[in-house]
Amino acid sequence: MLSEKTYKIDEIIDKYVGKEGALIQLLLEIQRSLNWIPREAVQKISEKLKIPVSEIHRVASFYTAMSLVPRGKHLVRVCTGTACYVRGASRILDAAEQTLGIKAGETSEDLKFTLEKVNCLGCCALGPVAEINGKYHGLLTRKKLEDILNRKRDESP
Amino acid sequence: MVANETGAKNGKDVTLIIDGIKTQAKEGTFILEVARQIGIQIPTLCYNKALSPFGACRICCVDITDARGRNRIVTSCNYPAEEGLIVETKSEKVLKIRRKLLEFLLARTPKVARIRNLARIYGVENTGLWVENEDEDCILCGLCVRVCNELIGVSAINFAKRGVKREITTPYNEFSDDCMGCGACAMICPTGSKRVRTHTYSTLKPLTGPKDEDLGVCLDVFSAKSSIEGQDGGVATALLISGLQNGLFDTAIVVQRTEGYQAEAVAAENVDEIMKAKGTKYLRVKMVPKIKELINAGKTKIAVVGPPCQARAARKIEQALKEDFPNLEITIIGLFCFESFDYNKLKAETDRLIGVDLDKAGKTQIRKGKFSLKIDGNEYSCRVKDLKNAIEKGCPYCSDFPALYADVSVGAVGSAEGFSTVIVRTERGKKLLENVSLTKGDFNKDEVVKLCTLKRDRAKTNFAPLVEGIHMARLQEKAV
Numbered sequence: 001m002l003s004e005k006t007y008k009i010d011e012i013i014d015k016y017v018g019k020e021g022a023l024i025q026l027l028l029e030i031q032r033s034l035n036w037i038p039r040e041a042v043q044k045i046s047e048k049l050k051i052p053v054s055e056i057h058r059v060a061s062f063y064t065a066m067s068l069v070p071r072g073k074h075l076v077r078v079c080t081g082t083a084c085y086v087r088g089a090s091r092i093l094d095a096a097e098q099t100l101g102i103k104a105g106e107t108s109e110d111l112k113f114t115l116e117k118v119n120c121l122g123c124c125a126l127g128p129v130a131e132i133n134g135k136y137h138g139l140l141t142r143k144k145l146e147d148i149l150n151r152k153r154d155e156s157p
Numbered sequence: 158m159v160a161n162e163t164g165a166k167n168g169k170d171v172t173l174i175i176d177g178i179k180t181q182a183k184e185g186t187f188i189l190e191v192a193r194q195i196g197i198q199i200p201t202l203c204y205n206k207a208l209s210p211f212g213a214c215r216i217c218c219v220d221i222t223d224a225r226g227r228n229r230i231v232t233s234c235n236y237p238a239e240e241g242l243i244v245e246t247k248s249e250k251v252l253k254i255r256r257k258l259l260e261f262l263l264a265r266t267p268k269v270a271r272i273r274n275l276a277r278i279y280g281v282e283n284t285g286l287w288v289e290n291e292d293e294d295c296i297l298c299g300l301c302v303r304v305c306n307e308l309i310g311v312s313a314i315n316f317a318k319r320g321v322k323r324e325i326t327t328p329y330n331e332f333s334d335d336c337m338g339c340g341a342c343a344m345i346c347p348t349g350s351k352r353v354r355t356h357t358y359s360t361l362k363p364l365t366g367p368k369d370e371d372l373g374v375c376l377d378v379f380s381a382k383s384s385i386e387g388q389d390g391g392v393a394t395a396l397l398i399s400g401l402q403n404g405l406f407d408t409a410i411v412v413q414r415t416e417g418y419q420a421e422a423v424a425a426e427n428v429d430e431i432m433k434a435k436g437t438k439y440l441r442v443k444m445v446p447k448i449k450e451l452i453n454a455g456k457t458k459i460a461v462v463g464p465p466c467q468a469r470a471a472r473k474i475e476q477a478l479k480e481d482f483p484n485l486e487i488t489i490i491g492l493f494c495f496e497s498f499d500y501n502k503l504k505a506e507t508d509r510l511i512g513v514d515l516d517k518a519g520k521t522q523i524r525k526g527k528f529s530l531k532i533d534g535n536e537y538s539c540r541v542k543d544l545k546n547a548i549e550k551g552c553p554y555c556s557d558f559p560a561l562y563a564d565v566s567v568g569a570v571g572s573a574e575g576f577s578t579v580i581v582r583t584e585r586g587k588k589l590l591e592n593v594s595l596t597k598g599d600f601n602k603d604e605v606v607k608l609c610t611l612k613r614d615r616a617k618t619n620f621a622p623l624v625e626g627i628h629m630a631r632l633q634e635k636a637v
Binding site: 039042052054055056058061062063 | 311313314316317319327334335
């Protein structure tokens with residue numbers, strides 16, 4: 001498993017060696033491929049592309065699209081923007097936290113779920129909204145969200 | 158990015174008016190610089206002439222009207238002079254903005270004296286804004302980031318995260334692998350922030366004991382050799398073996414060659430492994446990752462052998478972790494060092510200057526200004542001076558020749574061939590020497606002092622533009 005990961009990282013980085021200004025694209029590709037950016041990858045990028053580790057860390061920690069800690073298989077993003085908030089987003093977030101047993105910003109130990117709080121998903125009329133693995137779920141109730149999350153958890157891995 | 162001192166292009170002269178004074182400047186020179194030249198002081202917190210401008214603090218804002226009559230507020234530290242520009246640095250509009258900015262800064266760092274003073278100059282005594290963290294002392298001006306990246310070339314610290322969570326930190330907020338403890342970040346910081354002191358190696362508690370002006374804290378100093386055939390007198394190797402056998406530490410981090418002349422830090426736990434690492438490699442090998450790894454693995458008695466920068470790092474880690482790991486003891490054997498080299502560049506230079514392959518070298522040595530290497534019994538050499546293109550980034554800014562923070566420092570300088578100079582600095586160092594049998598030789602202190610002075614003076618010269626920039630900024634504030 002580990003060696004397969006290492007191989008994957010090497011393969012991705014090698015495509016970018018010698019290309020200027022490609023750091024963000026490279027990091028995004030690693031993020032897509034592994035669902036996070038491991039230290040090992042940061043170290044290797046630094047060596048192969050001759051970019052200081054601190055610079056890679058700066059970029060990777062800046063973008064919410066990149067994660068420096070492992071992320072779960074299912075990404076649950078609960079909107080707490082103004083419109084969703086007045087429609088009870090805090091209760092929805094509560095329900096998600098209780099169902100998954102993690103706080104916003106955390107990843108469950110079995111690496112199944114990552115829960116995030118986001119500011120606006122851009123469809124306020126559907127509030128309260130949550131985005132789960134890129135799919136939007138609108139007009140949520142506690143019950144509705146709990147059902148979806150339980151279904152995801154029971155899915156075969 | 159290379160620091161662009163003033164922004165000036167090799168272009169034409171332009172005429173502009175600053176606070177009613179007509180002046181000429183090279184096109185592209187930053188307004189702040191032009192103003193300085195005619196004695197108009199604009200306050201700034203994030204500008205240093207030796208580094209590229211950043212426009213972070215916004216305090217240097219001025220009111221400009223360009224040749225086409227367009228009026229706006231810009232930061233003068235990074236706005237280039239252009240023909241027909243009319244600049245107001247003290248208009249009521251500018252002062253109002255500056256006061257507001259200072260209110261923001263006061264809310265960010267309410268306790269920092271420099272910010273308070275500057276605010277007071279502008280009549281801002283208190284901030285009406287929400288104070289998130291009373292003890293915050295970083296204004297995110299980025300001077301430390303720029304100095305470490307542009308001037309020192311090490312890039313140990315940088316920004317991380319974004320928005321309200323943005324901060325200055327080392328990667329992963331851990332002890333830096335790259336910092337060499339030159340102190341530039343702490344020196345340039347306008348607020349004396351702890352953020353550049355936490356995981357870097359420039360601010361250490363000094364060792365205590367009798368102090369020599371040049372050699373540092375020194376309980377004993379002499380010249381000696383062991384029975385081991387090492388670099389010079391084989392003292393470092395003998396100390397490691399003795400320490401290991403007498404239980405002063407159970408693991409020693411040493412530098413071993415890997416491929417060719419390349420080298421890496423390894424954890425040695427027995428005599429064989431230590432013997433494999435003997436002989437100096439004139440490269441900067443990062444020891445911190447190994448130190449962190451061993452501490453995480455639960456080791457508490459560790460020895461580290463390395464040049465002054467690595468000795469500083471090891472000492473800082475020991476000091477900083479004292480509370481969390483009270484049993485942690487890092488025995489530090491420091492090596493005299495004037496500079497180290499970058500492997501790839503050194504390989505290219507030895508090929509160019511001597512025509513030999515560095516990777517084939519057996520023992521390498523720097524003695525009396527000569528870098529020599531042995532290949533199959535033949536000795537080749539060149540002047541160390543000629544290797545200046547291969548010097549590792551940051552070394553010219555280091556002022557520590559005799560490894561001031563080590564328990565014992567060892568080096569060739571000050572001893573005859575085949576002997577090493579040994580400086581014992583701490584009780585731990587003294588204990589380490591107790592069980593080692595050494596043959597003493599003649600010690601020549603003047604040779605060591607000469608190199609200590611040379612290295613200090615070099616760092617001082619290299620730091621001069623930076624220091625001047627810091628000085629200028631302070632003067633400007635006073636003159637406002």
